[in-house]
Amino acid sequence: MNDAIKMQISAFVDGELPENEAQLLLRRMSQDRHLRQQASTYLMIGRALRGERSVAGMTSLRERISAAIDDSVQEEGPEAADAEAPRYLRPLLGLAIAATVALVAIVGLQRAWDVPASQPAPGALVDTGYTVPEPPNDQLREYYLRHSASSSLFGASSINTRLVTLQLRDGMLVESDAEGVGPADVDAKDEPDAGPRNP
Amino acid sequence: MKPASMRRTPTVWALSAILVTGIVEIAEAAPGPHEWLDRMASAVQRTNYEGTVIRMQNGTVEALKVVHVVTDGVVHEKVIVQEGNGLEIIRNGNEVQCILPDEKSVLVEEWNDQSALFASLPSSDIRFGSEYDVSIVRTERVAGRKTVLLAIRPHDGYRFGHRIWLDTETGFPLQTKLIGDDGSAIGHVKFADITLDKDIQPSALLPSISTENFRWFTNPKRNVSPEVETHWVCDQLPPGFRVVSSHQEELPGNDAPVTHILYSDGLANVSVFIARSRETPPAHPSRVGASNSFSSQVDDYQVTAVGEVPAETVRQIATSMRRSD
Numbered sequence: 001m002n003d004a005i006k007m008q009i010s011a012f013v014d015g016e017l018p019e020n021e022a023q024l025l026l027r028r029m030s031q032d033r034h035l036r037q038q039a040s041t042y043l044m045i046g047r048a049l050r051g052e053r054s055v056a057g058m059t060s061l062r063e064r065i066s067a068a069i070d071d072s073v074q075e076e077g078p079e080a081a082d083a084e085a086p087r088y089l090r091p092l093l094g095l096a097i098a099a100t101v102a103l104v105a106i107v108g109l110q111r112a113w114d115v116p117a118s119q120p121a122p123g124a125l126v127d128t129g130y131t132v133p134e135p136p137n138d139q140l141r142e143y144y145l146r147h148s149a150s151s152s153l154f155g156a157s158s159i160n161t162r163l164v165t166l167q168l169r170d171g172m173l174v175e176s177d178a179e180g181v182g183p184a185d186v187d188a189k190d191e192p193d194a195g196p197r198n199p
Numbered sequence: 200m201k202p203a204s205m206r207r208t209p210t211v212w213a214l215s216a217i218l219v220t221g222i223v224e225i226a227e228a229a230p231g232p233h234e235w236l237d238r239m240a241s242a243v244q245r246t247n248y249e250g251t252v253i254r255m256q257n258g259t260v261e262a263l264k265v266v267h268v269v270t271d272g273v274v275h276e277k278v279i280v281q282e283g284n285g286l287e288i289i290r291n292g293n294e295v296q297c298i299l300p301d302e303k304s305v306l307v308e309e310w311n312d313q314s315a316l317f318a319s320l321p322s323s324d325i326r327f328g329s330e331y332d333v334s335i336v337r338t339e340r341v342a343g344r345k346t347v348l349l350a351i352r353p354h355d356g357y358r359f360g361h362r363i364w365l366d367t368e369t370g371f372p373l374q375t376k377l378i379g380d381d382g383s384a385i386g387h388v389k390f391a392d393i394t395l396d397k398d399i400q401p402s403a404l405l406p407s408i409s410t411e412n413f414r415w416f417t418n419p420k421r422n423v424s425p426e427v428e429t430h431w432v433c434d435q436l437p438p439g440f441r442v443v444s445s446h447q448e449e450l451p452g453n454d455a456p457v458t459h460i461l462y463s464d465g466l467a468n469v470s471v472f473i474a475r476s477r478e479t480p481p482a483h484p485s486r487v488g489a490s491n492s493f494s495s496q497v498d499d500y501q502v503t504a505v506g507e508v509p510a511e512t513v514r515q516i517a518t519s520m521r522r523s524d
Contacts, residue, residue, distance in 0.1 A: 146470065
């Protein structure tokens with residue numbers, strides 16, 4: 001990637017690229033993920049310069065998701081991969097799959113929670129005067145989900161929102177205990193087909 | 200006797216009539232901003248399209264390949280996220296399949312709403328009060344098509360603004376921006392390329408990869424409780440917001456039902472959740488995407504406001520809730 005295209009991307013994220021050039025750049029960006037990554041970098045720099053701060057927490061969420069996937073694999077065992085899962089494992093498998101959706105949905109959607117090591121603690125007041133918001137806890141995730149569901153009845157939901165709620169729901173599911181009775185467990189008891197199924 | 204300049208000959212009257220008629224026709228031919236919103240709402244509901252969307256939000260840029268078809272009022276949509284592992288979301292009516300190619304898995308969900316790519320835009324029956332101005336800004340070209348730019352500007356800092364670029368031929372939104380109270384774009388969605396009202400083959404809505412031998416999973420459905428009266432009121436509700444629904448809901452982790460009140464100004468929505476809690480955690484803000492939340496303690500209750508509004512709005516609402524009995 002040469003400097004000219006970098007300058008063009010920089011001007012684009014600042015809203016200073018002429019429309020005809022922006023249109024051409026958009027077409028290139030739609031085909032080239034490196035250009036999109038470069039634009040993301042400039043956007044993040046812009047946010048930092050404006051004193052905006054991201055929220056801590058996603059790193060740990062990712063770790064928890066990864067842990068959940070690892071746990072589910074370990075509990076399944078290598079032979080179980082091709083066999084129908086035992087009923088008590090289904091919620092956890094669903095959890096792992098949902099968690100993977102989270103990992104995918106996270107990409108490009110919610111890096112708001114990615115923070116460098118030097119990030120101020122949540123709730124701390126940074127020098128710009130901006131209060132770093134807390135990452136949503138499990139209860140808050142549920143609130144966001146319920147709000148999204150309610151708002152959608154009033155035409156205020158979009159697929160963007162749904163992608164985010166996928167991530168949030170997964171965060172909540174990751175918190176579920178495989179041995180306990182979480183939402184997925186309740187569903188599994190009430191609905192015989194709640195586990196893996198064939199199309 | 201009137202002066203000559205004030206006398207009207209038949210010719211002058213005829214010319215005047217033609218002029219007035221012409222002005223009226225011009226006025227009728229040039230739709231106003233609300234007419235454009237109506238056109239947009241209609242276009243979003245009935246237009247078939249295929250294209251590439253660029254999303255910019257939270258410091259990231261991503262591309263989505265989108266195919267959208269409406270058949271007998273039923274939405275069929277395929278969205279392929281170009282970043283990451285190629286997540287595919289396929290919607291047929293209310294059933295949504297999230298396909299994870301690398302995991303060889305499909306997560307099936309039921310979306311009991313009209314969630315589609317542009318469902319978050321204001322609809323034709325939007326209940327604008329005096330909190331927003333809607334105006335036509337200018338015409339521009341987007342995705343190679345002529346568009347008219349609509350601006351929805353809030354009168355105060357309690358809500359976000361919107362900019363919408365509508366295709367002049369069809370009324371379809373080709374670009375949208377969510378504008379923060381500082382004038383910056385919080386979210387930006389723009390078509391890099393699009394084909395409107397194309398005769399899209401059903402095969403275009405099928406997964407781009409074979410899901411044979413994939414494992415399928417389902418998520419539990421959510422139960423919606425009936426509407427209830429609430430004794431909670433907001434003493435400092437921002438102008439224009441009103442209660443549109445209130446429910447008692449069973450939430451995981453809560454022994455007692457949680458009161459859920461939804462406020463709306465016709466465009467922006469804020470939910471308030473009131474849960475009995477003897478703990479008194481410090482009041483704190485949180486944020487997900489364009490949504491903010493704020494939690495505070497009121498007597499034995501934890502009050503949390505959540506919504507796609509500025510942080511100050513949820514803070515003010517959460518800290519001014521009280522029981523009216």
